Amino acid sequence: MSTAPIPVLELEHVGKSFGGTHALTDATIGVFAGEVHCLLGDNGAGKSTLIKVMSGIHQPTSGRVLIDGVETPLVSARFAQDRGIATVHQDVGMIPLMSVARNFFLGRELTRGRGPFRRIDMKRAREISLEHVRSMGIRRVHDADQMVGTLSGGERQALAIARAMYFGAKVLILDEPTSALGVKEASIVLKQIEVARSRGLGVVFITHNASHALAIGDRFTVLIQGRVAAAWTRGERSRNDVLDLMAGGEVVDDLFEKVTGEAAS
Numbered sequence: 507m508s509t510a511p512i513p514v515l516e517l518e519h520v521g522k523s524f525g526g527t528h529a530l531t532d533a534t535i536g537v538f539a540g541e542v543h544c545l546l547g548d549n550g551a552g553k554s555t556l557i558k559v560m561s562g563i564h565q566p567t568s569g570r571v572l573i574d575g576v577e578t579p580l581v582s583a584r585f586a587q588d589r590g591i592a593t594v595h596q597d598v599g600m601i602p603l604m605s606v607a608r609n610f611f612l613g614r615e616l617t618r619g620r621g622p623f624r625r626i627d628m629k630r631a632r633e634i635s636l637e638h639v640r641s642m643g644i645r646r647v648h649d650a651d652q653m654v655g656t657l658s659g660g661e662r663q664a665l666a667i668a669r670a671m672y673f674g675a676k677v678l679i680l681d682e683p684t685s686a687l688g689v690k691e692a693s694i695v696l697k698q699i700e701v702a703r704s705r706g707l708g709v710v711f712i713t714h715n716a717s718h719a720l721a722i723g724d725r726f727t728v729l730i731q732g733r734v735a736a737a738w739t740r741g742e743r744s745r746n747d748v749l750d751l752m753a754g755g756e757v758v759d760d761l762f763e764k765v766t767g768e769a770a771s
C-alpha cells in the first residue's frame with residue numbers, strides 16, 4: 507500500500523492578524539522534500555507574512571505548523587533555523603567588504619584550539635566555502651578570500667543557498683531571489699534551486715515572475731488578499747491558465763462578474 511508523502515513543513519489553516527488587518531486567513535500549504543513550491547501573489551497578498559510564519563518570525567493567530575507531520579510551534583526564528591528551516595532574503599544578508607569564506611561562516615565561525623588558544627580556523631573556512639560554492643556551479647569564484655562585493659547578484663544568492671545547505675537546511679525559503687536580476691543572473695539562481703531540489707531540500711520560491719515559476723515549480727500556490735486563491739501541482743494547469751492566473755485574469759473575471767452580474771467570456 508502506498509502512502510502519501512508527508513510535507514517536511516506544513517501550515518494548516520493558518521491565520522495571522524495585525525490588529526484589524528488579516529494578513530493571512532485559513533492558509534494551508536505543504537512543502538515537500540525534493541520539490542519546489544512556488545508562492546505567487548500580488549503586492550500585499552500575504553506572501554511575506556506567510557514566510558515569516560514558516561521561518562518562526564511571526565507566530566500565527568490561528569492554525570498549526572507541522573514539521574514532518576508533527577505539530578511544532580515555531581516559537582522563534584532561531585528555533586526554526588535549528589530545525590532546518592533556512593530563509594534567504596533578497597539582499598541575502600551578506601557583508602560586501604568581507605570575503606566569501608568569512609561570509610559563509612558569519613556567526614558560526616569554525617575554530618581550532620581550546621581556551622585562550624582558540625582561534626578562527628580560516629584555512630578550513632576557505633577550503634569548505636570554496637568547495638561548496640563551486641559545487642553549486644559557481645565556477646568564477648577561485649579564491650575564498652575574494653570579497654563578496656565583487657560577486658554578481660546571482661552568485662551571492664548561490665553563496666547564501668550553499669551556506670544554508672551546508673548548515674543542514676531541510677527547507678529553503680527564497681524570498682524573491684530572481685526579482686532584481688537580469689535573465690542570465692536569474693538563470694544562475696534557478697540552477698541553484700534545481701541543485702537544492704536534487705539534494706532533497708523542500709524549496710519555497712517566492713516570485714512575481716510566471717516564467718521563472720513555470721520553469722522550476724513542482725507545486726504552486728497563489729495568495730490573494732491573504733487567502734489561498736488557487737493551488738495546483740505541475741501539469742494540472744496549462745501554461746496559459748497559469749499565466750492568466752498570475753496576471754490576475756481570474757481575479758479580473760471575478761470582479762467583472764461581481765460588477766456586471768454576467769459571467770466573463
Ligand SMILES: Nc1ncnc2c1ncn2[C@@H]1O[C@H](COP(=O)(O)OP(=O)(O)OP(=O)(O)O)[C@@H](O)[C@H]1O
Binds near residue numbers: 550552553556
Ligand atoms: N507587521 C505588520 N503590521 C501590520 N500590518 C502588516 C504587518 N505585516 C504585514 N501587514 C499587512 O498584511 C498584509 C499582507 O502583507 P505582506 O507583506 O505579507 O504581503 P506580500 O504579499 O509579502 O506583499 P509584497 O509583495 O508587497 O511584499 C498587508 O495588508 C500588510 O500591510
